[in-house]
Amino acid sequence: MEWASWSEFWSMGGRGFFVWSAFGVTAACVLAEALLLRRSARLSRRRLARLQRWDAAPEGADS
Amino acid sequence: MNLYHYASPTTFYRLAGRVVPWAAWTAGILAACGLYIGFFVAPTDFQQGEAYRIIFIHVPAAWMGMLIYLAMAFWGAIGLAFNARLAFIMMRALAPTGALLTFVALWTGAVWGKPMWGTWWVWDARLTSTLVLLFLYLGTLALWSAIEDTRRSDRAGALLTLIGVVNVPIILFSVVWWNTLHQGSSIGVTHAPRMATVMMAGVLTMTLAAWAYAIAVVLARARRLVLERERKTEWVQKILVQEA
Numbered sequence: 338m339e340w341a342s343w344s345e346f347w348s349m350g351g352r353g354f355f356v357w358s359a360f361g362v363t364a365a366c367v368l369a370e371a372l373l374l375r376r377s378a379r380l381s382r383r384r385l386a387r388l389q390r391w392d393a394a395p396e397g398a399d400s
Numbered sequence: 401m402n403l404y405h406y407a408s409p410t411t412f413y414r415l416a417g418r419v420v421p422w423a424a425w426t427a428g429i430l431a432a433c434g435l436y437i438g439f440f441v442a443p444t445d446f447q448q449g450e451a452y453r454i455i456f457i458h459v460p461a462a463w464m465g466m467l468i469y470l471a472m473a474f475w476g477a478i479g480l481a482f483n484a485r486l487a488f489i490m491m492r493a494l495a496p497t498g499a500l501l502t503f504v505a506l507w508t509g510a511v512w513g514k515p516m517w518g519t520w521w522v523w524d525a526r527l528t529s530t531l532v533l534l535f536l537y538l539g540t541l542a543l544w545s546a547i548e549d550t551r552r553s554d555r556a557g558a559l560l561t562l563i564g565v566v567n568v569p570i571i572l573f574s575v576v577w578w579n580t581l582h583q584g585s586s587i588g589v590t591h592a593p594r595m596a597t598v599m600m601a602g603v604l605t606m607t608l609a610a611w612a613y614a615i616a617v618v619l620a621r622a623r624r625l626v627l628e629r630e631r632k633t634e635w636v637q638k639i640l641v642q643e644a
Contacts, residue, residue: 339439339440339441339442339443339444340440346439349450349451349453350444350449350450350451351449351450352449352450352451352515355451355454355511355512355514355515356450356451356453356454356511358511359454359457359458359507359508359511359512360454360457362504362507362508363457363461363504363507363508366500366503366504367500367613370496370497370500370617371617374617374620374621374624375620377624378620378623378624381624381627381628382627382640382643385627385628385631385636385640386640386643388631389631389637389640389641
C-alpha cells in the first residue's frame with residue numbers, strides 16, 4: 338500500500354486538483370455517454386412503436 | 401463460415417444484444433482492477449510524483465481515439481465498396497465514442513501538462529494532430545446531420561473519414577518526425593517497454609477496459625440505428641410489438 342492515510346490519498350502529493358479533475362471528467366463523460374445512450378434508445382423505440390401504430394391504422398382514422 | 405449471415409441486420413441485432421451486457425460488465429470489472437493497480441499498487445514515480453497516475457486514463461483514451469478512427473475508416477471503405485448497410489451503421493455508431501475518448505485524451509493531457517510542463521497546451525505536433533483528430537470526428541458528425549438523405553449522408557461521411565485517416569499515422573509518428581514537447585512512446589513493438597512493469601500492467605488493464613467499454617456502447621448504439629433504419633421490415637415490427 339502506497340498511502341499512509343486517506344487524506345494523503347486525496348491530496349495526491351499536492352497534485353490532487355490535476356489528478357482528480359482528470360479522473361472526474363473522464364468518469365463524468367463515460368457515465369453521461371452510457372446514460373444518454375440508454376435514454377435515446379428508449380425514446381427511439383417509443384417513437385418507432387408510435388410510427389408503427391400510425392402506419393397500421395386504417396386510412397383517415399385517428400390513432 | 402458465412403460472413404453474409406453476420407452482415408444481416410437481423411442476426412447482428414440479436415448477436416449484439418447478447419454481447420452488450422457482457423462487454424459492459426467486463427469494462428466495469430477491468431476498470432475497477434485497473435484503477436486499483438493505478439492507485440494502490442503502482443508506486444509514486446520518482447520524477448513525476450503522483451500526477452503521473454493520469455496516464456492510466458490518458459494513454460488508453462488516446463489509443464482508443466485513434467483506433468476507433470481507423471475502425472470507422474475500415475467500415476467506411478467496406479460500405480463504399482460493397483454498399484453494405486451494416487457497415488455504415490457501424491461507422492455512425494463508432495463516431496461519438498471516438499470523439500469522446502479523443503476529448504478525454506486531450507483533457508487528461510492538459511491537466512497532466514500543467515503540473516509537468518507548466519502549461520495546459522502547446523502547439524506541438526502530437527497535441528495539434530490529436531486536436532485535428534477531434535475536429536475530424538466532430539466534422540463527420542456535423543456532415544451526417546447536415547445531409548438529409550441517408551444514402552448520400554453515409555457516403556459523404558465515409559469519404560471524409562477515408563481522407564482524414566492520413567492523420568492517424570501523423571499522430572503516431574509525430575513524436576519521431578518532429579521535435580515535440582510531448583515525450584516519445586514508452587510502450588511500442590520495436591523496443592522493450594520503458595516503463596515499470598506494474599505501471600504498464602495498469603495501463604494495459606485500463607486499455608482493455610476501454611476496449612470493452614467501446615464495444616458495449618458502440619454495439620448498443622448500432623442496435624438502435626438498425627431498428628431505426630429497418631423499421632418497415634417485418635422482423636423490426638415484430639420486436640416493436642413484443643416490447644410495446
